[in-house]
Amino acid sequence: MQGNKKKPLSLISVVIPCHNDPNVANAVKSAVNQTYVNKEIIVVNDGSDDKDTLKAISSVRDKIDILIDQENKGQSVARNNGIKRSSGxxxxxxxxxxxxxxxxxxxxxxxxxxxxxxxxxxxKVNRTYHGQDIGIFEPAGGDIKNFLFANAAVGSSMFRKKDWETTGGYEENLPILGFEDWEFYIQLLKNGGHAYVIPELLFHYQIRENSTTQRIRHLRQEKFKYIILKHKDLYQKNFEELVGNLFERIEKESGDKKKIENEITYRLGKALLKPFQTFRSIIRK
Incomplete structure (x- = not known):
């Protein structure tokens, strides 16, 4: 009977940006091995010139539905270009x-x-560093309130293409480098909706020393300022929370500096006392 027909599965587009990372072959295989059948795999080669990376892409070329080669323009541009070509x-x-x-x-x-x-x-996320598990992380999820002052979801997450189109996509301006995911999620949620966290460990994230997140860590405050100014209306609506958060950041920074100063004072004092301790130990013999 016609009423018993199953609804066709919606298409998922898995977008994998890559710049000089031979691990891309494993990411592609992860997409291929998904139990969800109706999917397409899009790899955006963001200007890779590393032979191992190019070899890795070639090794899984038959599993890639769309391969985009572009000059190195960064992760945000690579993601946006991949999504533009997607059909999911x-x-x-x-x-x-x-x-x-x-x-x-x-x-x-x-x-x-x-x-x-x-x-x-x-x-939930399993984090690894140099091949060693370093702990499980569970993002907070929730509505826009949870995203005002920190990212409450993982960068590698799923969303509807129509919502991406509504927001205009990932921010491509250089000042936001490293916070693209967070800013994009703010765009998604500022007019309603929420992020759902599946309470299972289903994602494996590798922390790398030369990753974008590590390289821009010292610029966190500058990036946060950029987000506040870009979404001025949102933070004006939540002005009291913003003030409270900024004072918390100031107090934490002050505490961190004091801790460092105390550590330096302790090490300096220990270094100055060492000759006297050595002399005292000699004369006791």
């Missing part, structure tokens, strides 16, 4: 050095289909 109702961003458990896409789509208020689906 849902977008899953996947960084080239990370991977999902096989059931993530299937479980994420189920969340979207049962709750139209969900704008982002993320999950």
């Amino acid at each position: 109702s849902y977008i899953l961003n996947l960084d080239s050095d990370d991977y999902f458990e096989n059931s993530f896409c299937e479980k994420a789509v189920m969340v979207f289909e049962r709750d139209q208020d969900v704008k982002i689906v993320t999950c």
